[in-house]
Amino acid sequence: MSTIAVAGPLAGAARVRRDGWLTTPLTTDPTRAEAQVRSLIYRHHPAAPGPVRCLTARYRTATFTLGSPPRQLLKRHGDETAYLGEVLAYQLLGDEQVLPELHSTSDTTRTLVVDFLDEAADIDTKDGFDELIAAVTAIHTAPARWAPTTAEAMSRWRVDAAANAPSPAWVLRPAAWRELTQLTGAAHGKEHVPLGHLDLKADHCRRRPDGRLALVDAETLRPDLTGMADLVTLAYLGQADGRCLSPRWVRQAYRRHTNGLGAQWGDADLVRAMRAFANATGLTSLHGADQ
Structure with a gap:
């Protein structure tokens, strides 16, 4: 193939x-x-x-x-x-x-x-983009709020299980992947399931009837990629289509929202995790999010 x-x-x-x-x-x-x-x-x-x-x-x-x-x-x-x-x-x-x-x-x-959500959510302003980051971090931290039955059903994807298993076949550098897994577990806890890989685009940001921002097209979500793929994408989107949002601001907003939902990311460890993700997968750019 x-x-x-x-x-x-x-x-x-x-x-x-x-x-x-x-x-x-x-x-x-x-x-x-x-x-x-x-x-x-x-x-x-x-x-x-x-x-x-x-x-x-x-x-x-x-x-x-x-x-x-x-x-x-x-x-x-x-x-x-x-x-x-x-x-x-x-x-x-x-x-x-x-x-x-x-x-x-x-x-x-x-x-x-x-x-059917016809109303687009404006992410061109700093407040609107911050709302997008909040929605993404709610997804990344959702496993901490799962019912026991859901947590048990997803237990095979926990970071402590991944730390003791061979790295996925698509990982280029297993040592970097282990570092990413360890950093993720330290920030979210050993029972965390690393949800990530959302299809983040401006057109996929819509308004629910209750006024909250919603993300459409969730088919790409995976329980084994961590949130780093989405943090990198957020940094990219913050500079795309005429937006001028600092990648450092995006990273700090992501850390603020994630930690507000129970994680414990230190800024230095978050930067290390992004770089480990890039090294493990062959990513060509972090779009300034590690600076």
Whole structure:
């Protein structure tokens, strides 16, 4: 299976499959995609409102608005792993109020229905970006607030287990990965599950009906990457699209919010963790976040 390097905040560390790798890709014809969803929605999501309108039709995912005006969003996955990852994200973060509300899922059709959030959250101001950082840190620290049953189900991903296991196959430098794991465990506790790798983009920042910032497209969340990937991405976003937010300010805001939710990051250790993440994964730049 071929992979290609991706430009952007995680260049060097990120890899993506080429188009065409799915054995059964979704149709990219919006009319056909809409017809397919109409045939399945009443069987698998009977409470969903109508009418159905195709929003995007891509070979990996398709999205559809439900209701007029749109009230909910149906997302269909061509890749089972991505579907299961997004459902897992909703299960793990349901109490954090940082995602749209989930209404229903269907493993059979790899579809899920969530609130349709049409209002964009402005992250161009310092206050708006600080709100984004707060949402990200709520996700990173969520394991500390999990119910015992959830914590037990996710125990295989704990940092103390990772410290005694071989590093993942995609890690380039195991010693740097062990350092990152140790630093993460020291800051969050040995029972911490290192959630991270959010698909952070300005367009994915929306407003929930309660006014809180929510992140859409949670399919990339993983329980083994730590929060460093997202901190690096936040530093990148703070300087993208005309924003002029200091990477050092982003790091300090991240540490303030994370520690306010129970972590114990010292600034020097947070810098060490970012550098260890870069060394372990081949990341080409920390975008000034370690300065």
